[in-house]
Amino acid sequence: MQDQQEDVRTADPLRFAPPGAPLAMPPQTLERPRVRLIAWLLDLGQRQTLIRR
Amino acid sequence: MDAGARRAAAFAASFAVSALACWLFFQFAASDGLDPMDFVRGGLIAITSFGLGWGASLSLMGLVYRQPPVPRLAPDRALEGRTVILVPVYNEDPVATFSRVAAMDRSLQPLRGAARFDFAILSDTRSEAIARDEEAWFALLLSETDGEGRIFYRRRLDNRGRKAGNIEDFITQSGGAYDYALILDADSLMEGRTILEMTRRMEAEPRLGLLQTLPRIINARSLFGRAMQFSAGYFSPTFARGVAALQGGEGPFWGHNAMVRVRAFAASCGLPELSGRPPFGGHILSHDYVEAALLARAGWIVRLDTDLVGSYEEGPENLIEHAKRDRRWAQGNLQHARLLAAPGLKAWSRYTFLQGIMAYVTSPLWLAFMIASILAPYFAPAPNYFPEPDQLFPVFPVLETDKAIMLIAGVFALLVLPKLLIVLRGAVDGSNIAAGGTPRALVSVLAEILFSSAIAPLLLMYQTRAVAQIVLGADGGWPATSRSDGRLTWSEAVSASFWIVGTGIAGLVASSVFSPALIVWLIPVLVPMVLAPAVLVVSSRAGVVSPRLWQVELEQSPTAVMLLRREVLQRWTGAGHEPASSASTAGFEAAARHA
Numbered sequence: 001m002q003d004q005q006e007d008v009r010t011a012d013p014l015r016f017a018p019p020g021a022p023l024a025m026p027p028q029t030l031e032r033p034r035v036r037l038i039a040w041l042l043d044l045g046q047r048q049t050l051i052r053r
Numbered sequence: 054m055d056a057g058a059r060r061a062a063a064f065a066a067s068f069a070v071s072a073l074a075c076w077l078f079f080q081f082a083a084s085d086g087l088d089p090m091d092f093v094r095g096g097l098i099a100i101t102s103f104g105l106g107w108g109a110s111l112s113l114m115g116l117v118y119r120q121p122p123v124p125r126l127a128p129d130r131a132l133e134g135r136t137v138i139l140v141p142v143y144n145e146d147p148v149a150t151f152s153r154v155a156a157m158d159r160s161l162q163p164l165r166g167a168a169r170f171d172f173a174i175l176s177d178t179r180s181e182a183i184a185r186d187e188e189a190w191f192a193l194l195l196s197e198t199d200g201e202g203r204i205f206y207r208r209r210l211d212n213r214g215r216k217a218g219n220i221e222d223f224i225t226q227s228g229g230a231y232d233y234a235l236i237l238d239a240d241s242l243m244e245g246r247t248i249l250e251m252t253r254r255m256e257a258e259p260r261l262g263l264l265q266t267l268p269r270i271i272n273a274r275s276l277f278g279r280a281m282q283f284s285a286g287y288f289s290p291t292f293a294r295g296v297a298a299l300q301g302g303e304g305p306f307w308g309h310n311a312m313v314r315v316r317a318f319a320a321s322c323g324l325p326e327l328s329g330r331p332p333f334g335g336h337i338l339s340h341d342y343v344e345a346a347l348l349a350r351a352g353w354i355v356r357l358d359t360d361l362v363g364s365y366e367e368g369p370e371n372l373i374e375h376a377k378r379d380r381r382w383a384q385g386n387l388q389h390a391r392l393l394a395a396p397g398l399k400a401w402s403r404y405t406f407l408q409g410i411m412a413y414v415t416s417p418l419w420l421a422f423m424i425a426s427i428l429a430p431y432f433a434p435a436p437n438y439f440p441e442p443d444q445l446f447p448v449f450p451v452l453e454t455d456k457a458i459m460l461i462a463g464v465f466a467l468l469v470l471p472k473l474l475i476v477l478r479g480a481v482d483g484s485n486i487a488a489g490g491t492p493r494a495l496v497s498v499l500a501e502i503l504f505s506s507a508i509a510p511l512l513l514m515y516q517t518r519a520v521a522q523i524v525l526g527a528d529g530g531w532p533a534t535s536r537s538d539g540r541l542t543w544s545e546a547v548s549a550s551f552w553i554v555g556t557g558i559a560g561l562v563a564s565s566v567f568s569p570a571l572i573v574w575l576i577p578v579l580v581p582m583v584l585a586p587a588v589l590v591v592s593s594r595a596g597v598v599s600p601r602l603w604q605v606e607l608e609q610s611p612t613a614v615m616l617l618r619r620e621v622l623q624r625w626t627g628a629g630h631e632p633a634s635s636a637s638t639a640g641f642e643a644a645a646r647h648a
Contacts, residue, residue, distance in 0.1 A: 021229025023315065025221055027325035028347055030395040040328055 056301030059118075060401070063110040063299060070106030070467065071099050074460060081456040082429075090425055090432040097422040098460075104415050105467040107408075112288075112471035115295030116478055120359060124257040132166040134232030136252050136312075141219045143177045143212070145239040147190040148625055150174070153242045156618035158198045160245030170248065171231075172200070176208035177219050184208055193625070216308070217324055217340035228315045238309035241268065244363030244614045251312045251361065262317040262353025263345065266364035267293045268310040271607055271615060275539050277592040278370040280504050283497060283603035285368070287488055291475050293359050302354040303401045308341035310364045314353070318344070321351040327391055332384050332523045339385025342409060343392065346402035363612065370539025371593035372508060373549050376515040383413045383519040416516035423578065427560070430568045461574065472498050487606035497603050507588055510581045514553045541593040543586060550585035557582025 054062075078098050082091040138157065142150050154172055161167050174191065178184045191206040198204060209222060220236060228234070233255050235248055243266075251264055267289060273282035296305060313322075322344040327334045337343050345355045369375040386409040393403055438447035476495050479485035488494035521527075560579045564572045581588055591597060600608070607615065 021227055021231075023224055023228035023319045025225050025228075025319045025323040027323040028321065030325055030343070030392055031328060032394065032396055042329060 059298050066110045067103050067106035071103040074102035075099050077456045077460040088432050090429050094425045097418050109467045111295035114298045115291035118294050118298035126253045126257045132169050136170050136233040137231040138172045138235045140237050141175045141216050142239045147187040150239045151190045151194045152621040155621045156614050159617050160614040164245050164249050172204040174206040175219050177212040214336050224319050231315050233312050234315050235312045240367040241310050242365040247363035260354050262348040263313045263355045265311040265357040266361045268364045268366040270368045271365045272367050274595040275370040275593050276597045279603045281368045286605040297357045297359050303349040303399055304345040304355050306341040306345035317353045321347045346398050349399050350397050371541050372589050380519045384523050387523050416513045417520050420517050427564045427567050489604045507581045510578045539593050541590050546586040546589035553582050553585040
């Protein structure tokens with residue numbers, strides 16, 4: 001495995017490819033649902049205002 | 054005393070300062086009768102003096118706090134984990150950036166365990182011309198360092214999420230190959246020994262999610278740059294110890310010159326897009342504070358080790374570049390208003406967000422206080438010299454001017470006293486030698502106080518405009534200043550500050566009409582505003598003051614990695630070594646202007 005990784009790295013150093021080792025980075029929850037709802041409603045309101053103009 | 058008790062002490066001291074300032078103000082204001090404008094000013098005093106008290110508490114805490122010993126690996130224990138050193142770049146000069154990588158690599162290679170470190174240059178560059186230069190200089194970097202297989206370069210075609218998205222892209226593609234990632238900025242430079250020591254500290258403390266260093270500013274040339282460099286070198290270690298004393302294991306992260314545990318970072322720091330539109334919605338701009346809060350929420354330690362030296366960065370060389378950067382930070386910090394109520398965060402993380410917001414909101418509050426003070430006599434009730442119906446002699450109101458003078462003296466003391474105490478401590482512990490001895494350190498500190506007083510009104514105006522623009526959703530609008538030495542021309546300075554000059558003149562006229570008694574106190578604020586173009590131009594020039602003023606040790610005795618970098622840069626920009634597609638740094642500047 002290590003040898004394979006070295007091969008990938010040195011094959012084309014300009015293309016960034018250190019050992020292909022994906023790692024999940026799930027988006028974290030930073031807003032409570034009601035905050036998202038308020039932001040969505042405000043955004044909708046803004047859009048409506050723009051459309052009317 | 055633990056971090057909680059220290060926080061309580063700092064809060065109590067700040068509230069006491071705020072209460073005292075309010076009491077002095079109302080004693081003064083009540084002498085000629087209270088009016089609604091006095092209550093507005095009282096409120097503004099309460100908030101702004103709390104901030105001043107907090108800053109002073111932080112520095113006093115830093116003067117006395119000693120960080121407890123941190124877990125260390127046994128000296129003979131070899132490193133087990135792999136570390137990647139991430140260098141995100143965005144339209145930067147590749148010669149300047151890649152020469153730093155070469156220097157860090159050479160600093161790292163002789164050390165035991167060097168084989169466990171890779172570099173990854175993560176380009177988000179949008180300009181094709183600069184991207185071509187990056188590839189050419191990268192080829193030279195590889196051949197010089199024999200870095201194939203351990204120094205990498207990749208360019209994203211889509212720069213979603215800016216720097217945070219750039220790092221996230223790396224983690225999701227290749228993060229599994231590494232245990233630790235040292236996150237740098239394009240202008241960061243670190244000693245190999247420091248990088249190695251950080252990794253050893255990460256390995257010694259499995260609960261440590263992020264380790265932040267205090268970067269020192271280096272290579273400053275202009276008056277402004279050298280003042281910042283002195284300030285960062287002489288005052289910042291004390292302020293940083295204060296920060297470390299209060300944050301405990303819950304921060305801070307300043308976005309660069311810090312190491313993260315890759316799996317902790319991946320599991321806790323995926324940033325969502327905030328609902329709604331920018332400036333308050335969309336991508337999170339000031340991602341570092343949020344990532345520190347998310348790591349702390351997940352139970353990881355986020356620590357600032359103030360004893361780690363050998364961590365450097367470069368700063369802006371003029372006030373306009375500083376204000377442009379500040380504009381971005383202001384928008385990022387105000388966006389944190391959306392996250393104050395984020396679920397599960399530690400109370401301290403929420404307070405850190407609030408502090409970041411207040412750091413920018415304070416400027417418009419100070420301005421509002423000054424405007425309210427100029428206009429206050431206009432709203433004041435007319436004095437009643439005969440309060441009793443059959444009074445023979447007039448009763449004159451007792452003016453509590455001494456209270457106003459005490460208030461102003463108190464504000465000045467909160468700003469200046471911590472700096473003078475740092476000189477005193479330097480004289481006692483011998484650290485003033487690095488600044489040329491105690492007398493020269495004292496002169497440098499007094500000059501820094503004068504200089505920062507001269508630029509403070511300009512920063513106040515730029516921050517006030519930034520906050521107003523962000524709240525109104527407007528764009529910045531700055532003149533282009535692309536010279537690498539940072540020198541500003543008079544036309545650049547005038548176009549960046551004509552509105553400040555206008556405000557200063559309006560302030561002088563208004564105060565002479567409405568409150569002539571105040572004008573003496575407003576002159577230190579209004580005169581630098583009227584002279585703003587001169588302040589901008591002169592502070593952007595090198596050689597204005599003696600090099601012995603604001604002397605820092607790193608100017609006199611550069612460290613190993615700084616010398617290595619200087620040598621690489623000289624070699625690369627000198628005759629002989631020049632990649633085919635690049636026209637040297639001058640060519641980069643042309644490309645940057647084109648971009």
